[in-house]
Amino acid sequence: MTRDIRTVGVVGLGTMGAGIAEVFARSGAAVIGVEVSPEAAAHARGVVEASTERAVARGKLTEAERAELLGRVEVVTELDRLAAADLVVEAVPEHLDLKREIFGKLDSICGPDAILATNTSSLSVTELSVATQNPRRVVGLHFFNPAPVQGFMEVVRTVVTEDAVVDDVVALAEGLGKTAVVVGDKAGFIANALLFGYLNHAVSMYEQRYASREDIDAAMRFGCGLPMGPLALMDLIGLDTAYEILDSMYRQGRDRLHAPSPIIKQMVTAGLKGRKSGRGFYTYAEPGSSTVVADDLTPAAAGAAGGDLRPVASVGVVGSGTMATGIVEVFAKSGYDVTFVARGQDKVDRVVAALTKSLDRAVAKGKLDAAARDAALGRVTGATDVTALAGADLVVEAVVEDLAVKRALFTRLDEICKPGAILATTTSSLPVVECAAVTGRARDVVGMHFFNPAPIMKLVEVVSTVSTGADVAATVTDLCRRIGKHPVACGDRAGFIVNALLFPYLNDAVRMLAAHYATADDIDVAMKKGCGYPMGPFELLDVVGLDVSLAIERTLYSEFREPGFAPTPLLEHLVTAGYLGRKTGRGFRTYD
Numbered sequence: 001m002t003r004d005i006r007t008v009g010v011v012g013l014g015t016m017g018a019g020i021a022e023v024f025a026r027s028g029a030a031v032i033g034v035e036v037s038p039e040a041a042a043h044a045r046g047v048v049e050a051s052t053e054r055a056v057a058r059g060k061l062t063e064a065e066r067a068e069l070l071g072r073v074e075v076v077t078e079l080d081r082l083a084a085a086d087l088v089v090e091a092v093p094e095h096l097d098l099k100r101e102i103f104g105k106l107d108s109i110c111g112p113d114a115i116l117a118t119n120t121s122s123l124s125v126t127e128l129s130v131a132t133q134n135p136r137r138v139v140g141l142h143f144f145n146p147a148p149v150q151g152f153m154e155v156v157r158t159v160v161t162e163d164a165v166v167d168d169v170v171a172l173a174e175g176l177g178k179t180a181v182v183v184g185d186k187a188g189f190i191a192n193a194l195l196f197g198y199l200n201h202a203v204s205m206y207e208q209r210y211a212s213r214e215d216i217d218a219a220m221r222f223g224c225g226l227p228m229g230p231l232a233l234m235d236l237i238g239l240d241t242a243y244e245i246l247d248s249m250y251r252q253g254r255d256r257l258h259a260p261s262p263i264i265k266q267m268v269t270a271g272l273k274g275r276k277s278g279r280g281f282y283t284y285a286e287p288g289s290s291t292v293v294a295d296d297l298t299p300a301a302a303g304a305a306g307g308d309l310r311p312v313a314s315v316g317v318v319g320s321g322t323m324a325t326g327i328v329e330v331f332a333k334s335g336y337d338v339t340f341v342a343r344g345q346d347k348v349d350r351v352v353a354a355l356t357k358s359l360d361r362a363v364a365k366g367k368l369d370a371a372a373r374d375a376a377l378g379r380v381t382g383a384t385d386v387t388a389l390a391g392a393d394l395v396v397e398a399v400v401e402d403l404a405v406k407r408a409l410f411t412r413l414d415e416i417c418k419p420g421a422i423l424a425t426t427t428s429s430l431p432v433v434e435c436a437a438v439t440g441r442a443r444d445v446v447g448m449h450f451f452n453p454a455p456i457m458k459l460v461e462v463v464s465t466v467s468t469g470a471d472v473a474a475t476v477t478d479l480c481r482r483i484g485k486h487p488v489a490c491g492d493r494a495g496f497i498v499n500a501l502l503f504p505y506l507n508d509a510v511r512m513l514a515a516h517y518a519t520a521d522d523i524d525v526a527m528k529k530g531c532g533y534p535m536g537p538f539e540l541l542d543v544v545g546l547d548v549s550l551a552i553e554r555t556l557y558s559e560f561r562e563p564g565f566a567p568t569p570l571l572e573h574l575v576t577a578g579y580l581g582r583k584t585g586r587g588f589r590t591y592d
């Protein structure tokens, strides 16, 4: 028997509850919201009014539909009013005692067939359910933020939840246009268990001043295509809520990576809770606003902090692989004379052919005109000996990821490059300082970590070692902007910003799969639909290559000695078996 859910109760209309109320009202259900005070009730109603007004402005709702929708939402302060509800979704703050108290009351207020659901992100649904006389009707219904936008839901079944309750809730979720995945009752479920370790890690990077908030956020947006940076997302989630989620995940799993970074608690105590209080990692125009305004931490406008920049007119690139070819293209298209060095004329010819093909493609797509293509090609010279780089103002090295090879190259560059030339490495995982140390000009050595494909990906991590000159970092940063890239500044430690944040998350996903908590498909769907990621972790691992991923994870583990960074045995086994991802036709998935 499928329940007919016409009246839905929502308890707590804050960040999540107001959105949840809107979602149900949009679907035609009558919604009774319950808040703590008349002021909170009025505020909640205002939030729904403003959100639906924006939907009208965007053409997603008509004025008449909005009026009807608002007519279906009532916000009251008495929990007893939920006697009429077929389903109640609890969305009060993430405190076990508070939620248990509410479930105990709901149990006696609601009819025997009503479903009692919690929107908790991390507390045990089982513990909440046993606050009622009939735990079989209690289920987790975990919406994602913002609820009206995210098309995904985790339905959490405890060991006692009745099958019919789970089925009804899944059918309901689908009726709301959301993809539902049913999971067991484990802290963080799928998405938060993977998301919050990453968010906490990003916060600790910020707390350690490894990189600025803007750079951490830009790195994940431009380097991984995420819809928001982690610190902006913390502000959206709410720092108080994020703290409670991390804290309860830590208490359940004792994973150090979930122990909330100390600064989160400090910020919450100081009232900096994120968007809802008008200030968190960023400052907003007003409480509840999504508009970021400048504050003391806002960096000076680009260029203003430049100081003495070194002139860069001619660029040298060493290497003939994918990255080197892409980097040659980027500089040539931006008007720089580029000399690249490859080991042999055949490799020189191959780079020129690849470059020509790429530029031709850009012309065919209408992104470049034929004259610009010809001019770019005219600026490129191939050579087979590094002495061709004697006059370059900047040399970017993109040879094989092997420290001995790179060190030998830097020794040679030190001999032949002119004084004042900047020597950059594109290494993704080796210490830049190892390259600097073999030269007599460590001040001039810097990391320029481009992303693949270089002509498309906007991000460049500008890595300063302990020896890099400030003018060198400033020159490279300025240059990145001139070639249409988004530079972010960071120090010389394993993984820089992006890989250090990305790979532990991927590793966590593999661990979750190995523990049989969810399937690779469900995990991928959760991250894509729940968090708006362009790819799920297993799709991404198969694209990056499992061997490459394992090597990066090993580097991170040996640098930070963090137990949670230790590569999951399942990944090691797949690599040993030769299942390296798309390139071998099989990784986490099998390809034709």
Ligand SMILES: NC(=O)c1ccc[n+]([C@@H]2O[C@H](COP(=O)([O-])OP(=O)(O)OC[C@H]3O[C@@H](n4cnc5c(N)ncnc54)[C@H](O)[C@@H]3O)[C@@H](O)[C@H]2O)c1
Residues within 6 Å of the ligand: 011, 012, 013, 014, 015, 016, 017, 034, 035, 036, 040, 090, 091, 092, 093, 094, 095, 102, 119, 120, 121, 122, 142, 143, 144, 145, 236, 237, 238, 241, 245, 276
């Ligand atoms: N913020 C997110 O991104 C997110 C996403 C998914 C799930 N969740 C979960 O949703 C729940 C709510 O989180 P939030 O971020 O919306 O919190 P919030 O602090 O923004 O809102 C909580 C609301 O509950 C109200 N409230 C408090 N006590 C109440 C009571 N006794 N009766 C009725 N209302 C009461 C408060 O006035 C407030 O409006 C938590 O369990 C959280 O883990 C949050």
